[in-house]
Amino acid sequence: MYDVIVVGGGIIGSSxxxxxxxRQKKVLVLERRDSASGSAGATDGVVGYHTKKPGVQxxxxxxxxxxxxxxxxxxxxxxxFEDACGxxxxxxxxxxxxxxxxxxxxxxxxxxxxxxxxxxxxCALEPNLNPDIYGxxxxxxxxxxxxxxxxxAFRSAAVLNGAEYRNNTEVTxxxxxxxxxxxxxxxxxxxxxxxxxxxxxxxxxxxGKLAGLDIPIKPRKGQLxxxxxxxxxxxxxxxxxxxxxxxxRPETIKDQTILKLGASMSIGQTRDGGIEIGATREFVGxxxxxxxxxxxxxxxxxxxxxxxxxxxxxxxxxxxxRPYTPDGLPMLGxxxxxxxxxxxxxxxxxxxxxxxxTGKLIxxxxxxxxxxxxxxxxxxxxxx
Amino acid sequence: xxEELIICRCQEVTQEEIVQAIADGAASVDGxxxxxxxxxxxxxxxxxxxxxxGIVARETGQNPADVLPQKNRMPARPVxxxxxxxxxxx
Numbered sequence: 001m002y003d004v005i006v007v008g009g010g011i012i013g014s015s016x017x018x019x020x021x022x023r024q025k026k027v028l029v030l031e032r033r034d035s036a037s038g039s040a041g042a043t044d045g046v047v048g049y050h051t052k053k054p055g056v057q058x059x060x061x062x063x064x065x066x067x068x069x070x071x072x073x074x075x076x077x078x079x080x081f082e083d084a085c086g087x088x089x090x091x092x093x094x095x096x097x098x099x100x101x102x103x104x105x106x107x108x109x110x111x112x113x114x115x116x117x118x119x120x121x122x123c124a125l126e127p128n129l130n131p132d133i134y135g136x137x138x139x140x141x142x143x144x145x146x147x148x149x150x151x152x153a154f155r156s157a158a159v160l161n162g163a164e165y166r167n168n169t170e171v172t173x174x175x176x177x178x179x180x181x182x183x184x185x186x187x188x189x190x191x192x193x194x195x196x197x198x199x200x201x202x203x204x205x206x207x208g209k210l211a212g213l214d215i216p217i218k219p220r221k222g223q224l225x226x227x228x229x230x231x232x233x234x235x236x237x238x239x240x241x242x243x244x245x246x247x248x249r250p251e252t253i254k255d256q257t258i259l260k261l262g263a264s265m266s267i268g269q270t271r272d273g274g275i276e277i278g279a280t281r282e283f284v285g286x287x288x289x290x291x292x293x294x295x296x297x298x299x300x301x302x303x304x305x306x307x308x309x310x311x312x313x314x315x316x317x318x319x320x321x322r323p324y325t326p327d328g329l330p331m332l333g334x335x336x337x338x339x340x341x342x343x344x345x346x347x348x349x350x351x352x353x354x355x356x357x358t359g360k361l362i363x364x365x366x367x368x369x370x371x372x373x374x375x376x377x378x379x380x381x382x383x384x
Numbered sequence: 385x386x387e388e389l390i391i392c393r394c395q396e397v398t399q400e401e402i403v404q405a406i407a408d409g410a411a412s413v414d415g416x417x418x419x420x421x422x423x424x425x426x427x428x429x430x431x432x433x434x435x436x437x438g439i440v441a442r443e444t445g446q447n448p449a450d451v452l453p454q455k456n457r458m459p460a461r462p463v464x465x466x467x468x469x470x471x472x473x474x
Contacts, residue, residue: 034415041418148418156408167409228426228462272421277465290458299468310466316428317458 002028002193004366005184007171007207011040011147011351012344013199014154015359018075021161023367028193029155029163030186032170032203036151039201039351042320043222044266044276045080045150046237047353048087048142050114051244054106056377057329061350062110063373064357068143071356077153080146080271086236087142089244090122090133090305096241099249100137114139126234130305137241144237144268147352154355174211174341181211181340195366197342202286202321204331204345211338216383217331217346219321220262221282223294225302225314229273233308240265240305246281247328247349261294265301275312277302281322281349290317322348331380332358333365342366343380391439392432394425402436406443413437413454423454426462 004020006013009031020027047065052058072081091097100116107114115138122136123129159165173185175192183192198215200207208215242264245252253259262281269275280294295317303310325331325346335341344362347354361371387400397420405419413429413436416422422436423429429436433453441448 034410034412034418036418037414152408152419165409167411167415227465295458296468299465303465303468311464313462313464314459315426315462 002026002191004028004195004197005030005191005193006197006199007184008199008201008203008345009035009155009165009167010038010199010201011036011151011154011355012201012347012358013197014151014158015355016197016199016344016362017158017163018154018161019359019363020366021158021163023363025363025367027158027163028191029158029165030169030171030184031165031167034167035155036148038203039320039322040147040151042224042318043147043352044224044237044268044278045145045147045352046087046142046266046268047145048139048237049112050087050089050104050107050137050139050142051239051247052107052350053248053328054103054109057350058107058110058112060357060375060378061353062112064354065143067356067360068145075153075157077149077156079150079153082144084141085144086125087139088122088126088236088238089137089241090129090238091135091137091241093134095252096245097134099245099252100241103244103248104137112139113141126236126238128233128306128308130307133305137244142237145352146271150352150355154359171207171210176211176338179339181338195340195342197344197362199344201345201351202323204323204343211341213335213338213341213384215331215343215380216326218283218324219286220324220348221284221288221319222279222322222349223282223290223298223317223319224276224278225295225298225317227275227277227309227312227314230275230312231273232269233275234267234269234306237268238266240301257293257297261297263294263297263301265298265305267302267306274315275309277314283324286321288319288321290319323351324348326383329378330354330358331383332361332375332378333371333380335384336381337384391435392420392422392425394427394431395421397422397432399439402439403443406440411440411444412452413440416440417454429454
């Protein structure tokens with residue numbers, strides 16, 4: 001008998017498990033494969049403000065990024081946190097400039113320093129950036145992290161605080177008595193708990209089906225590339241302006257290939273020296289192969305913004321799934337339709353940045369009955 | 385001595401670190417890879433992949449043939465970004 005079963009041992013599930021274990025809850029984490037084998041193991045480490053939707057999502061991100069400042073110390077492990085490395089989005093034309101400027105005006109209402117700068121200013125900050133741009137969005141306090149290290153740091157800290165992990169354990173059903181979720185059935189046994197947390201990321205919808213819930217979370221494939229290690233090349237974690245345009249104003253995109261692939265440029269240098277280049281957002285189910293069409297688009301865009309990259313070699317293409325929700329906001333909190341069932345999934349491309357606050361709030365909901373910060377906008381009941 | 389043996393030359397990962405990763409829950413080449421960076425370097429596991437597979441098998445009591453290699457991905461060898469599309473913009 002456990003207090004809480006967390007289904008999904010990834011970055012979100014492990015953050016939740018750590019926070020619950022710290023508060024003396026008896027926690028069991030069931031992981032179908034292994035931690036970081038899904039999304040966190042195949043993504044960049046952007047911990048940014050400017051990529052968040054103005055309003056509630058940005059406000060939540062601010063809380064989460066504040067937690068990052070002391071996370072390394074609390075977890076006791078190097079997570080390659082790059083505090084205020086900066087975030088930038090080079091803009092190619094006036095239309096993009098106007099779209100981003102309008103979003104930036106909204107984002108600034110949350111009190112974060114996000115601004116539009118000239119091409120000259122952008123190139124002074126990033127000397128390898130192609131000067132042939134219209135300008136850039138700049139967010140000086142945005143940060144970065146190694147998402148794989150962060151996932152395992154959460155997991156180790158959870159285990160140190162008494163949480164139990166089982167890899168290669170698939171949940172195949174739920175124990176539901178009188179409309180209350182009392183535990184799970186796995187490929188090995190039945191396990192009971194007071195609460196079950198769905199932290200399955202892109203697979204959260206699949207898990208929901210087993211509990212009779214129609215959770216509208218869908219996988220969105222993101223393809224990326226990693227290059228050979230090179231010397232110091234860039235400091236900011238960057239996306240091209242299309243990233244925010246696709247995210248916030250998809251209706252303005254005319255190019256069908258860009259729209260279908262959800263292709264924009266994300267780029268940053270890891271502490272190891274490799275340059276991570278992405279990314280796409282594709283609705284192709286759980287098909288995870290790299291495609292020439294996407295690679296071609298991503299590499300051309302990387303070379304367009306950073307011409308010196310033409311001589312740098314890619315050592316691996318890879319892909320991961322981002323858990324999409326219809327309104328772009330995660331599903332966090334208790335499900336009214338099934339008592340004892342808690343959602344912590346659906347962060348799409350923001351799961352790394354949002355992982356600390358998600359763990360904290362879900363633990364508060366379970367331990368204290370309510371979160372310390374109002375997250376009604378993220379209630380899973382808006383869809384269920 | 386054997387513990388300090390370097391298994392992944394690209395990322396300088398020792399046998400001891402790999403054994404520790406397995407003790408921490410890794411039961412596959414991918415699990416070791418994500419915990420230690422073994423197989424993540426320039427050669428993408430071409431040199432150390434088999435060795436990691438063997439260590440995982442030995443430490444977890446599996447048959448080496450049952451330990452899956454890491455997922456194969458493009459490119460087979462490093463490819464310059466300039467090989468895609470040249471100067472043409474998108």
